[in-house]
Each structure stands twice: as C-alpha cells, then as structure tokens.
Amino acid sequence: MPLALLPWPASVTPLDQPAVRPDAEPVFSPVDDCGPEGYRLRVDAAGIRIEASTPAGRFYALRTLAQLADATGAVPAVDISDEPRFAHRGLMLDVARHFHPVETVEAVIERASSLKLNALHLHLTDDHGWRLQLRSYPELTEHGSGSAVDGDPGGFYTRDDYARIVAHAAAHHMIVIPEFDLPGHTHALGLSHPELVADPVISDHLREVTESYGGALPERGVPYTALGVGFSSLRADAEGLEPLLRDVFSELAELTPGPYLHFGGDEALGTAPEDYRRMAALAARLIAETGKTPISWHEAGVADLPAGSIGQYWGFRTPREGHDERARAFVAGGGRLILSPADAIYLDMKYDAQTPLGLVWADGPTSVERSYAWDPDAVIPDVPESAILGVEACLWSETVRTLADIDALMFPRIASAAELGWSRSPARDSFTERIAGLADAWTAAGIGFHRAEGVPWR
Numbered sequence: 380m381p382l383a384l385l386p387w388p389a390s391v392t393p394l395d396q397p398a399v400r401p402d403a404e405p406v407f408s409p410v411d412d413c414g415p416e417g418y419r420l421r422v423d424a425a426g427i428r429i430e431a432s433t434p435a436g437r438f439y440a441l442r443t444l445a446q447l448a449d450a451t452g453a454v455p456a457v458d459i460s461d462e463p464r465f466a467h468r469g470l471m472l473d474v475a476r477h478f479h480p481v482e483t484v485e486a487v488i489e490r491a492s493s494l495k496l497n498a499l500h501l502h503l504t505d506d507h508g509w510r511l512q513l514r515s516y517p518e519l520t521e522h523g524s525g526s527a528v529d530g531d532p533g534g535f536y537t538r539d540d541y542a543r544i545v546a547h548a549a550a551h552h553m554i555v556i557p558e559f560d561l562p563g564h565t566h567a568l569g570l571s572h573p574e575l576v577a578d579p580v581i582s583d584h585l586r587e588v589t590e591s592y593g594g595a596l597p598e599r600g601v602p603y604t605a606l607g608v609g610f611s612s613l614r615a616d617a618e619g620l621e622p623l624l625r626d627v628f629s630e631l632a633e634l635t636p637g638p639y640l641h642f643g644g645d646e647a648l649g650t651a652p653e654d655y656r657r658m659a660a661l662a663a664r665l666i667a668e669t670g671k672t673p674i675s676w677h678e679a680g681v682a683d684l685p686a687g688s689i690g691q692y693w694g695f696r697t698p699r700e701g702h703d704e705r706a707r708a709f710v711a712g713g714g715r716l717i718l719s720p721a722d723a724i725y726l727d728m729k730y731d732a733q734t735p736l737g738l739v740w741a742d743g744p745t746s747v748e749r750s751y752a753w754d755p756d757a758v759i760p761d762v763p764e765s766a767i768l769g770v771e772a773c774l775w776s777e778t779v780r781t782l783a784d785i786d787a788l789m790f791p792r793i794a795s796a797a798e799l800g801w802s803r804s805p806a807r808d809s810f811t812e813r814i815a816g817l818a819d820a821w822t823a824a825g826i827g828f829h830r831a832e833g834v835p836w837r
Contacts, residue, residue, distance in 0.1 A: 381806070381809040381812055381813060381816070382446075382447065382455070382457070382813070382816075383446055383447075383813050383815075383816025383817045383820075384443060384446050384447070384813060385446065385494055385794045385797060385798055385813055385814065385817060386494065386495055386794075386797045386798035386800070386801035386802045386805075387798055387801075387802045387804075387805055387806040387813070388443065388459045388460070388461035388802070389460055389461045389462055389802070389803060389804070390458075390459065390460040390461070391457065391458075391459050392457065392458040392459075393455065393456070393457050394422075394423055394456035394457055394458060395456070396423050396424050396456035397424070397456065398449075398453040398454060398455050398456065399422050399423070399424075399426065399427060399453065399454045399455075399456065400453060401448075401451050401452030401453050402452070403426050403427050403454070404426075404427070405426075405427040405428070405429050405440075405441070405444065406426060406427065406428050406429070407429050407430075407431070407437060408428065408429070408430045409430075409431070409432065410430045410431065410432055411432055412432065413430060413431050413432040413433075413436050413462065414432060414436070414462050415432070415433055415435065415436070416433065416435045416436055416439060416462060416463050416497070416552075417431070417432065417436050417460075417461060417462030417463070418430065418431040418436040418437065418439055418440035418443075418459075418461055418462075419431075419440075419459065419460050419461070420440045420443055420444065420457070420458075420459040420461070421457075421458045421459070422444075422447070422454050422455065422456050422457050422458075423456050423458075424456070427444065427454065429441075429444075434552070435497075435552040438492075438551075438552050439461070439495050439552075440461075442492070442493055442494075442495060443459060443461070445493075445820075446817065446820065450819065463495070463800070463801045464800065464801060464802060464803040465755070465767060465768065465769035465770060465800050465801070466768060466769055467497070467498055467717055467768045467769025467770070467771065467800070468495065468496045468497050468498065468769050468770060468771075468796075468797065468800035468801060469496060469497070469498035469499070469500050469556070469717065469769065469770070469771035469772070469800075470487070470491045470496050470498070470499055470500065470771065470772050470773075470774065470789075470793065470796075471499075471500035471501075471502060471558075471719070471771055471772070471773040471774060472484065472487055472499065472500070472501060472502065472774055472776075472785075473502040473505070473727075473773075473774060473775045473776040473779075474501060474502065474503060474510050474776065475502055475503060475504055475505035475507055475508045475509075475510055475560075475567075475776075476505055476507045476508070476527060476528045476775065476776045476777050477527045477528055477531060477776040477777075477779055477780050478508060478510060478524075478527055478532070478533050478534035478535070479776070479782075479785075480534065481536065481540050481543055481544060483781075483782045483785070484499075484501075484544050484547075485543075485544070485547045486782055487499070487782075487785060487789075488544075488547050488548050488551050488553060489551060490786075490789065490790075490793075490824075490826060491551075491553065491793070492551035492552065492553055493824075494793060494794060494797035495797060495801050496553065496793075496796075496797055496800070497552055497553050497554065498553060498554050498555075498556055498637075498769075498771070499544075499548050499553050499554070499555050499556070500555075500556040500558060500641065500771060500773075501544075501555060501556070501557050501558065502558045502560070502775075503536075503557055503558055503559060504558070504559045504560050504564070504565075504567060504568065504643075505560055505564045505566075505567065506564050506565070506566035506567060506597070506603045506608070506610075506611055507526065507527055507528055507533075507566075507567060507602075507603055507604065508523060508524050508525075508526065508527060508533050508534075508535075508567050509523035509524055509535070509567045509568060509571075510524060510534070510535045510536060511535060511536050511541055511557070511631075512535050512536065512537050512538060513538075513626075513627060513630050513631075514538065514630060515626040515627065515629075515630050516571075516623065516626065516627065518571040518572075519568065519571050519572075520535040521571065522570040522571035523567035523568060523570045523571055523602075524567075525602065526602040526603075526604055527604065528604055528605075528606065528776075528777050529594070529604055530604045531604075531780065538634060541557075541634055542634065545634070545635065545636065545637075549636070554636075554637035554638070554639075555635060555637055556635075556637060556639045556640070556641050556674065557631055557634075557635055557640060557641065558640075558641035558642070558643055558674075559627060559628070559631065559640075559641075559642060559643065560642070560643030560644075560645070561613055561624075561642055561643055561644070561658065561662055562612050562613040562615070562644075562647050562650050562654070562655060562658040562659070563608075563609060563611055563612055563643070563644075563645065563646050563647030563648065563649065563650060564608070564611060564643060564645070564646065564647075565611045565612065565613050566579070566597055566603045566610075566611040567602070567603070568613075569599070569600070569611070570600065570602065572619070572623065573599065573600060574614075574617060574618075574619065575613055575614055575617045575619060575620050575623065576599075576611065576612070576613055576614065577611075577612045577613070577614050577649065577650075578599055579596070579597040579598070579599060579610045579611060579649070580609075580610045580611075580612070580648070580649035581596055581597075581610065582609070582610070582648065584607075584609070585597075585607040585609065585610050588605075588606055588607040588608075589605050589606075589607055592605065592606045593605065594606065594607075597610050597611065606777055608646045608648075609646045609647070609648030609649060610648070610649050611649060612647060612649040612650040612654075613650075613658055614654075615650075615651075615653075615654035615657045615658050616654075620658075620661075621661060621665075624661065624662060624665050625665050625668075628640060628642075628662070628665045628666050628669055629665075629669055632666075632669035632670065632671050635671070638671060638672055639671055639672050639673075639674050639689065640666045640669070640671045640672075640673060640674070641673075641674040641675065641691075642659070642662040642663065642666060642673060642674070642675050642679075643675060643676060644659050644662075644675035644676045644678050644679035644682075645675075645676035645677075645678050645693065646678075647678070652681075655678075655681070655682070656681055656682040656683070657682075659675065659679040659681075659682035659684070660682045660683045660684060662675075663675065663679070663682070663684045663685055663688055664685060667685040667688075672687060672688065672689060673685065673688045673689070674688070674689040674690075674691055674717070675688070675689075675690065675691065676690070676691050676692075676693055677690045677691060677692045677693065677694065677702055677705045677706040677709070677716075678705055679705075680704070680705030680706060680707070680708030680709055681705060681708070684709075684712060684714075686712055686713040686714070687712070687713050687714050688709060688712060688714045689709065689714050689715055689716070689717060689768060690705070690706050690708070690709030690710075690714060690715075690716050690717070691716070691717040691719055691771065692706045692716055692717070692718050692719060692720070692758070692759065693719045693720070693721050693725075693773070694706075694720065694721065695720055695721060695722045695741070695742065696720045696722055696723055696753045696758060698758070698759065698760075703759050703760060706759050706762070707759060707761065707762060710762055710766040715766050715767060715768040716759065716762065716766060716767050716768060717767075717768050717769055717770070717771050718755050718758055718759075718767060718769070718770050718771070719770070719771045719772065719773050720753060720758055721741040721773075722741045722742045722745060722749070723745065723749060723750050723751075723752070723753050723795070724750055724770070724771075724772040724773065724792070724795060724796045725741050725745070725772075725773050725774075725775070726772050726773065726774040726788045726789050726792055726793065727773070727774055727775040727776070727777065727778065727779065727788060728740075728741050728744060728745040729744040729745070730744055730745065730746060730747070730792075730829060730831050730832070731744045731746065731832065732744060734829070736778045736779065736784055736787055736788055737778055737788055738775075738777060738778065745792070746831065746832065746833060747791055747792055747795070747811065747814070747831045747832075747833050747834055748811075748833050750792040750795035750796075751795040751798070751799070751805075751807070751810055753799070754799070755767055755770055755799055755800075769800055770796055770799055770800035771796070771800075772789075772792070772793055772795075772796035774788060774789060783827050786826050786827040786828060787827060787828070787829045788829070790821060790826055790827075790828035790829065791814045791828055791829070791831060791834065792831075794810075794814055794817075795810075798810070811833060811834045811835060812835060814834050815834050815835045815836050815837055818836055818837065
C-alpha cells in the first residue's frame with residue numbers, strides 16, 4: 380500500500396533507510412523559499428527535519444508527519460517538498476438549516492485542517508434560521524433562531540461564541556468566511572423585519588418538493604421547517620433595507636479578521652431579475668465599504684459588482700443553463716472563482732441509494748470515485764487557472780443533526796476536495812488506497828467515517 384498521504388505532496392521520495400524511531404523530535408529550520416504555506420520534510424537516519432517559511436508551512440508539515448507515522452509512532456524515511464496548488468481550500472458548513480453548537484464547529488475545524496484545508500465558510504442565515512446574534516439587531520436571533528428543518532431545535536451563536544470559533548480556526552491556520560444569504564433564503568429575517576421581505580412565492584416546484592419531503596408550505600410570519608428553496612426574497616424598494624444591511628455587514632466585518640464576507644445570492648427564484656441585480660450590487664458595495672472582499676454564489680455574476688469580487692460556482696462539473704457564463708463574469712470583472720461543483724463535492728449528497736443520510740438532487744448519489752473525478756481547471760471553459768482562487772466542499776444540513784452525521788457525510792469524500800485543492804499532480808491511481816490507509820488514524824481520532832464502496836478498507 381502507498382504512503383497514506385492526503386493530500387498528495389508536490390514531491391515525495393522514499394529513502395532506502397530504516398524508519399525513524401517513535402520518540403524522535405522534529406528539528407525546525409526557518410527558510411525564505413517555501414512560500415506562504417509550503418514546507419520541506421526529510422526523515423532519515425539523522426532524524427526528522429522540517430523547513431518552512433511560515434507557521435502555516437510548519438503546521439502542514441506536522442500534519443504530513445502525523446499521517447506518515449505508523450501505529451507505534453515510527454516514521455518511514457522519506458524526503459518531501461510540498462506547497463499548495465490553490466490559495467483557497469475550503470469547507471462550507473451550513474448551520475442555518477440545522478444548528479450546530481460551537482463544540483461541533485471546533486471539531487469540524489480540527490478535521491478539516493488535518494487535510495490542509497484553510498477556510499471555514501459558515502452559512503449563518505437561511506429561510507430556517509438566523510444564527511449569529513448581533514449587537515445592532517438582536518431581534519434577528521430573538522425571532523429568527525428558534526427552529527430548524529423538521530421543527531428541530533434551533534439556536535444561535537453569541538458574539539463571544541463566534542469569536543471562539545474564529546480563534547479556534549486561526550489556531551489551525553484557517554480563516555472563517557461568514558455568509559449572510561440574500562436576497563433569497565431570507566424567510567427567517569422576515570420574522571423580525573416583515574417590512575423588508577416579500578410574501579412567499581409558491582411555485583409548482585415548491586409544492587412538489589413539499590409533497591416529496593413533507594412539511595408545510597411557507598407562510599408569512601411563521602418559522603419555516605420544510606426543505607423547499609427559492610420562495611423568499613427581500614424587497615428592493617423597502618425603505619429600511621440599506622441601513623439594515625450596512626449595519627449588519629459592518630458588524631460582521633468587525634467580528635471577522637479574515638478578508639472575505641459572503642452575501643449568498645443563490646436561488647433567489649422569487650426575486651424579479653432587476654431587483655435581484657440591484658440588491659446583489661448593494662450587498663457587494665456595502666461589503667466592499669467595510670474593507671472586505673465580497674464573495675457570492677455564481678448567480679450574482681449578472682449584477683454590477685465591485686472589481687475583484689469573488690464568485691463561488693456551485694453548478695455541475697459540466698455547466699448547465701448558463702451557470703458558466705455567470706461564473707466567467709466574475710473573472711471579467713477582475714475577480715476569481717471558488718469551485719464547488721455540486722455533483723462532486725457537495726458532501727450532503729448520498730454515497731449510494733442505501734445511504735441513510737443525505738439527498739440526491741445533484742445528479743443522484745455521489746460516490747467517492749465521482750467526488751474525485753474532476754479537475755478544477757477544466758470546469759469553467761475559457762477560465763485560466765490563475766483566475767481560480769481555489770476549491771471548496773459544501774455540507775448543507777437538511778439531514779445533518781449531529782457531529783456523527785457530519786463525519787459520515789464528510790469522510791472520506793472531503794479528501795477529494797482537499798487533494799484537488801492542494802495537489803498540482805494528484806496521485807490518482809492510489810487515491811482510494813491512501814484513503815483506506817488513514818482508516819486507523821481516523822478511528823483513533825474519533826471520526827466516524829463512512830466505509831464507502833470502492834475503497835479497499837482493511
């Protein structure tokens with residue numbers, strides 16, 4: 380079995396020397412030529428030596444070292460030189476449809492960082508709940524946080540809770556990217572500010588989803604607990620909309636040391652096209668005024684956004700319905716793209732028809748093999764790799780209630796996103812074997828991974 384390294388390093392040379400004893404302490408040397416996240420790791424008869432230019436590089440070298448160690452702690456002799464392909468390697472966790480406490484988010488950070496992911500995108504608001512308490516508008520959580528999908532208990536983070544999440548992420552060399560979704564996915568906001576939100580748009584598709592999955596159709600002023608999307612919208616002509624958004628994004632920027640704020644922009648099916656463009660442009664401008672870079676889902680490519688805005692593409696590996704055109708608009712505007720193809724790295728999809736958790740809307744179940752069978756620079760035609768900021772796996776929480784549920788859907792497929800975001804030359808032939816090689820380490824770490832078909836588990 381090959382070395383159980385995920386993601387695969389840029390250069391790996393096994394050495395014809397004995398393994399290094401378990402109690403060997405790494406020797407660290409600062410250098411100037413490894414880049415912001417790169418490192419060099421050599422294990423030989425002389426011991427373990429790590430060279431890195433930054434604390435992040437040293438951190439990732441230690442993650443690689445932990446993967447190399449066997450059950451006794453001994454490490455094989457090897458020479459590794461490594462750096463990431465993309466600057467952004469993210470995981471999105473939806474805490475709006477089902478709320479997840481701080482301790483769960485911290486555990487997710489630890490799991491993600493072990494695979495060299497460096498960004499946690501927190502989806503904090505949706506039709507089902509508003510999950511961050513704000514000093515400027517405490518009524519958003521007072522009225523909008525009490526429930527979740529299927530009528531399950533809700534919840535929210537205080538400012539101190541959020542600061543704790545940000546600090547834990549920073550300790551693991553990750554940034555936090557908060558998302559307040561608009562102009563759609565805003566039913567929960569309307570529970571405290573009905574004057575800003577239009578009446579729900581009840582479409583035939585919404586009726587079909589409700590009939591298939593259960594629950595009630597959305598009703599103005601009533602918490603929403605079903606699975607339909609696209610029915611809610613802010614009102615572009617609402618007098619108090621701009622002041623609220625300015626205050627909300629200003630406070631969010633104050634709480635967030637990272638460079639980005641995400642304003643959503645997806646599935647605004649109940650919003651007139653001109654109103655959509657107007658509100659997406661407003662949100663992006665207000666974020667830019669805070670000094671942060673706006674990120675939105677690719678639909679917002681139709682709006683007049685500040686130069687350098689980032690688009691997050693959630694369409695399929697082969698784009699449909701003009702989604703690629705909207706994504707390319709961000710590049711034309713001087714920005715870059717984050718790639719999250721739903722039929723590959725949406726972690727909330729079932730593995731197969733028998734998987735108890737997850738959904739199947741992204742072209743059916745997503746196997747481990749399919750989660751890995753794509754290349755970031757081939758998704759959006761005519762977009763150069765230099766315009767790709769990175770890769771982000773997404774875990775929506777319609778069926779996800781606990782850390783055990785997160786683990787089961789996240790592992791092992793998160794390894795696909797981690798490797799495709801980090802490795803310029805992925806070792807594709809050995810991928811499933813390397814996953815299997817980490818099973819013992821994941822078990823020891825308390826990760827309840829799914830023993831997916833197609834992986835030669837031992």
